[in-house]
Amino acid sequence: MPSEPTDSPPRIACLLTPLFPLAARLRSEPELIQEPLAILAGNGHAARVVAATRLARRAGIRPGFTLSQARARLPKLIARPCDAECEYAAQEALLDVAESFSPRVEDGGEGMAYLDACGLERHYPGESPDEELARSLMLAVEKRAGLPIRVGIAASKLAARVAASQPHSPTLVPAGEESAFLAPLPLAQLTPQAKTLATLTSWGISSLGELANLPKDEIVSRLGPAGQQLHSIARGIDTEPLMPRHPPPIFREGMELEWPLVNLEPFVFVARAALERITQRMQVRGLACERLRLSLGLEPDGHHERSITLPAPTRDIKTLLTLLRLDLEANPPNAPIITFTLDAHPDKPREAQLSLFGPTALSPDKLATTVARLFSMLGDGRVGSPRTVDAHRPERFALEPYAPPPPPKERQKTPPGRGLLTVRVLRPALEVEVITRGGQAPRYDPQDTLNTAIDEVAEPITEYASPRSDERPISIKTLVTDETTKKPRIDGSVRVASGPWGLEEDWWSSDRLERDYWDVELASGGLYRLYRDRQNGDWFVDGIYD
Amino acid sequence: MPNIALPAAFARQVRTARELVDEQRRTPEETRLATASTGFDRLLEGGLERGSMVELIGRRSSGRFSLVLATLAAVTRTGEAAALVDLGDALDPQAAAAAGVDLERLLWVRPRHLKGVLASAEVILTSGIPLVVLDTGMPPVPGGRGKEASWLRLARSARAHRTALLISSPYRMSGTAARAVLEARSSRPTWAGQGRSPRLLRGVAADLELIKSPKPRRQGETETLNWRLAEDLQGDDRASTSQQTVSRQTAIPPTVEGTYADEHRNVIRFKERAIA
Numbered sequence: 001m002p003s004e005p006t007d008s009p010p011r012i013a014c015l016l017t018p019l020f021p022l023a024a025r026l027r028s029e030p031e032l033i034q035e036p037l038a039i040l041a042g043n044g045h046a047a048r049v050v051a052a053t054r055l056a057r058r059a060g061i062r063p064g065f066t067l068s069q070a071r072a073r074l075p076k077l078i079a080r081p082c083d084a085e086c087e088y089a090a091q092e093a094l095l096d097v098a099e100s101f102s103p104r105v106e107d108g109g110e111g112m113a114y115l116d117a118c119g120l121e122r123h124y125p126g127e128s129p130d131e132e133l134a135r136s137l138m139l140a141v142e143k144r145a146g147l148p149i150r151v152g153i154a155a156s157k158l159a160a161r162v163a164a165s166q167p168h169s170p171t172l173v174p175a176g177e178e179s180a181f182l183a184p185l186p187l188a189q190l191t192p193q194a195k196t197l198a199t200l201t202s203w204g205i206s207s208l209g210e211l212a213n214l215p216k217d218e219i220v221s222r223l224g225p226a227g228q229q230l231h232s233i234a235r236g237i238d239t240e241p242l243m244p245r246h247p248p249p250i251f252r253e254g255m256e257l258e259w260p261l262v263n264l265e266p267f268v269f270v271a272r273a274a275l276e277r278i279t280q281r282m283q284v285r286g287l288a289c290e291r292l293r294l295s296l297g298l299e300p301d302g303h304h305e306r307s308i309t310l311p312a313p314t315r316d317i318k319t320l321l322t323l324l325r326l327d328l329e330a331n332p333p334n335a336p337i338i339t340f341t342l343d344a345h346p347d348k349p350r351e352a353q354l355s356l357f358g359p360t361a362l363s364p365d366k367l368a369t370t371v372a373r374l375f376s377m378l379g380d381g382r383v384g385s386p387r388t389v390d391a392h393r394p395e396r397f398a399l400e401p402y403a404p405p406p407p408p409k410e411r412q413k414t415p416p417g418r419g420l421l422t423v424r425v426l427r428p429a430l431e432v433e434v435i436t437r438g439g440q441a442p443r444y445d446p447q448d449t450l451n452t453a454i455d456e457v458a459e460p461i462t463e464y465a466s467p468r469s470d471e472r473p474i475s476i477k478t479l480v481t482d483e484t485t486k487k488p489r490i491d492g493s494v495r496v497a498s499g500p501w502g503l504e505e506d507w508w509s510s511d512r513l514e515r516d517y518w519d520v521e522l523a524s525g526g527l528y529r530l531y532r533d534r535q536n537g538d539w540f541v542d543g544i545y546d
Numbered sequence: 547m548p549n550i551a552l553p554a555a556f557a558r559q560v561r562t563a564r565e566l567v568d569e570q571r572r573t574p575e576e577t578r579l580a581t582a583s584t585g586f587d588r589l590l591e592g593g594l595e596r597g598s599m600v601e602l603i604g605r606r607s608s609g610r611f612s613l614v615l616a617t618l619a620a621v622t623r624t625g626e627a628a629a630l631v632d633l634g635d636a637l638d639p640q641a642a643a644a645a646g647v648d649l650e651r652l653l654w655v656r657p658r659h660l661k662g663v664l665a666s667a668e669v670i671l672t673s674g675i676p677l678v679v680l681d682t683g684m685p686p687v688p689g690g691r692g693k694e695a696s697w698l699r700l701a702r703s704a705r706a707h708r709t710a711l712l713i714s715s716p717y718r719m720s721g722t723a724a725r726a727v728l729e730a731r732s733s734r735p736t737w738a739g740q741g742r743s744p745r746l747l748r749g750v751a752a753d754l755e756l757i758k759s760p761k762p763r764r765q766g767e768t769e770t771l772n773w774r775l776a777e778d779l780q781g782d783d784r785a786s787t788s789q790q791t792v793s794r795q796t797a798i799p800p801t802v803e804g805t806y807a808d809e810h811r812n813v814i815r816f817k818e819r820a821i822a
Contacts, residue, residue: 341548359626362674370673374655374666386639386649397639404651407625415623417582417616419644421749421773424611424636424684488606488684496737496743519747521735526606527750543638543686544605545735545750546611 009175011117011130012242013153015098015137017090021082022051026256027146028083028273028494036061037078038070050082050518060294085254087111089277092241093145094279095245100144101137104244106157111147112164114157134170145285146277154178156238162189178236183209196223208234247285251278251344254419258261260299260336264328267337272321278344279315288313288368290347292320295330297339304333311383311401312368313347319369322376337357342523359407373403392505393513394542395427423529425544430487432530434539435475471531472497473520476541490541492522500532519545569731579677582620585769586613588757589728594710596676599701601713601720601758604730606684609752611636612645612773613730614714619646621677629653629670633663634683660689664696672704673712678704681714697723702796727758730771749774 021039026032036056040047049065058072070077071434079524096106096111104116110184115137123131124136126426132408134151140394141149152163154173159181181187181507187200199222205211211219212234219227229239253274261267271294282288290313296304350364374383384399474497478489499518506512514534520528527545552560561569578593587593594600594617604610614630620626623646630637635656643649653675655666663680670678697713697720704711713720717728732753738746755768 016681072703150589290597359624359676360696362627363706368672371653371780373669376670377665378657378662382658384652384654385652386637386642388640388643388649394638394640401655402653404627404653407627412624414580414620415646417584417620418646419583419616419771419773420612420641420646420647421609421775422612422615422641423638424634425638427635486686486688496735496745498737521747525733527733527735527747545607545747546609 010104010155010242011120011153011175012155012157013106013115013117013134013137013151014115014164015094015115015141016108016150016161016164017094017111017147018150018165019051021087023111023147024087025080025083026053027090027277028086029080030146032078033067033078033338035078036074036076036292037080038065038067039080039082039472040067041082047402049079051468057438076147081256083256085252086416089253089274090145090147092248093277093281094141094149095247096284096493097141098137098180099247100140100284101133104242106242107162107245111149112161114160114242116244119155130172131170134172136503137446138169144280144373145195151519154181154236156233156236156239157242158182158190158238159236160232165189166326170376179209179212179234182234182236182434183207185209187211189529190233193226196226196230199223201491208388240332250283251289251346252337252341253278256339257337260338264325264332267328267340268325271324271340271342272317274340274342275320275477276323278342279317281337282315282344282346285346286349287316287346288349288365289320289344291345292324293326293343293345294341296333296337296342298333298335299338301336301458304337306331311371313349314363314369314372315349315363316369316372319372323372326376326379355409358409358411358528361407362404367402392503394423395425395429421545424546425543426487429531429540429542431479431488432490432539432541433477433479434473434530434532435477436471436473472499473518473539474531476520476522476528476539488544490522490526491527492524494520495523496521503531566659578704579617579621580724581613583613583616583771585754585771586617586728589754589764589767589769590726594677594712595725596710597705597708599697599704599711599713599723601715601718601724601727602730603727604714604752605716605733607735607750608730608733609750609754609771609773610714610730611681613754613771614681614712614752615642615647617712618642618652618677618679618741619648622648622651625651626677627651628652628673628677629655629675629679631655631657631666631670631678631680632683633657633660633661633687634682636681636683658688660687660692663689664692664700667700667711668703671707671709673711674707675709677710677712679712679714682716682719685716687716687719691717691719694721694723697721698737701725718728724758725760726756729755729757731755747775 011335025039036059037052038052038056038061041050042048045066047067049061049063049070050256051063052061056074056077056123061070061073067079075450091111094111095105095107097114098113102115102117102120106114108114117133120133124132126132127506128152134153137151138149141147150164150165150169152160152171152376154160154163155178159173159178162182162185163173185204187197187208189208200211211231219231232239255270255274290310292308294306298304306327308327349366355361371383381399385402387398387400389396389398474494476494477491497518497520503515503517504513515531517529517531518527519527528541529543529545530539530541578595580593581587590600602610602613618628618630628651630652632654637654639649657663657666660682663682665681667678700711701723713724730752734751736748736751738748750773751770753768753770755766756764759765
């Protein structure tokens, strides 16, 4: 951060959200903006209206009304309780946007934030940098956080807060004119204690200017430290400096639901809106979601938590939502949902430098989103980068997260091909019935085209002495089960067989493997790799040479 | 570009960034992905064209999957990334590594249904991976042939993202969407050993025929590809020579070729006389 000259006057911007409980609720449920809505604090009959939309206010609903009184004036009034989760998320969103303007932001609580505006005027080289900054702040908060705010800029926090509370926003207090700006304001703007306010009123003091004109020592001797603080504030001097906050390590959005949700679909609909708000906030800070934690409050007092780790940081809502849906389908809550909280653990999105002469590098962000979407579509263990495993069993393999190394700086020439014949693996291996030499001879069926083919085209089966066994396959037939109907059928007489090659692994353990492998060519065409399990004598085809 | 003030000889050599990019995009390396399989490349006029869909069909043991792995190996070894959407779950990483595939650069996706294959491919195409291979395995393919509209959408997406899309299927699935279709057929296994001696599988020879091409007169052209088992090979140098791709035209012995050429000339002379 560039150092500021010590003699430059401080400039503090106050961002104030009027009717904060209402604004926070409308941020979570924007469809209620055009409805007569009232926010109530308290429980049961003690609940009182704390804020209401314009439509409700026009009907005469005021803060302090009970729900019955409000409904008597407006029967169609929609009532919502104060929601701590909504307000927390709205406050964090406001602070996130403020932090995108300045690194020094103080959390004022209740929809308020103070921002150190020193040095920001360089970004607004117009005639009135403060006004441009204030309008930019209002626009950014409205657009990115979904909150209507008022902005006041002054040299002290109180002056900025008072300026922000003026109906016409933005309100700018020129440097050194804080006392004059505050002087006509009533004492109540300082929100003093009732006893102190009563004392000052009994002295005949009604405005901040009158308090500021009194001698400081006299005030302190009569009212103590509280009086000293009030006197300083009335003169436009902050008793506490701006205290920047440390941004929390997670992004949280949540909501208390109007009624318990039993089905997944309506919950996914609500969660989508929350995820949209989270990703928007992460975008402001240039971050992406690495891990998502869902906390569900269940009826009557249950709790359900899920944690989803993403294969790569992403801000793609569709991906996040699909993963969330899949996880909840696999692990559903056992009671209706009444509240939810989504915590997104952020991480920096992957970045790469573009190459001038080599192959084009993949965009890490796009790739991460792609992998996450594939992961959400196909599930765990179906997407990744294959790896070999140091073992003899051909079916063994490993799968690792896909993170290709950067391409070479210069384009490589295509190397000559190896021209290797490879095996198309059958997973799991297909169990077959094999007739071997010494067993039952293949039955000749004139209707069987395979046998006909042998007569017409293929050479007679070549007999030879097997190097390790005199049992060699001469005919194969797929065992018909429910599973094998979905697999390729492998039937026919063996034209040429080559083998066996023994394979032994883990012979010292209970999971030992003893197989005899064969390469066979069927008379009807096709080259297969099959093996006989020495332990039980079953035959399997585990690959097709293709 | 305002290069009027420059000397003419110098100005001719000056290029704008856009011109340089356009020139680079016109180079063979930028327009096509060579597959290192001479016959396949010859039929495709240099390799898989970026932004186009090619379908490769073939029955069992036709060398189709070997060709897929050879293509993946050729592309990943030049430093490019590639994706394999493997419906039959048929990839053996050990075999792929032996075939030369750089496994770190290979994205392996294993859907269970053709619908998943199409959806996965559509997602992968947006990532910028230059080669996407869809292998639908062996029949019965779970999900049938899929809707032609889905294949057309994939082809359009491949064109939009300049991705080479190779469909490997047992029979034609993509309908009219593929720019070129090749069929691997007539596989002939070769065995070592004769008479009563033990046999050893050496490899497979398969014909690859171009059955659909943007240039209709090329349709029907055939190349023969020889695939050999890994056990036969000793190192890369020998391996590179083991793939002997022989064109049918060039396979004609010189004497026969001469006869054929003479006959051909005679036919032309005969036709010329007839016209006269």
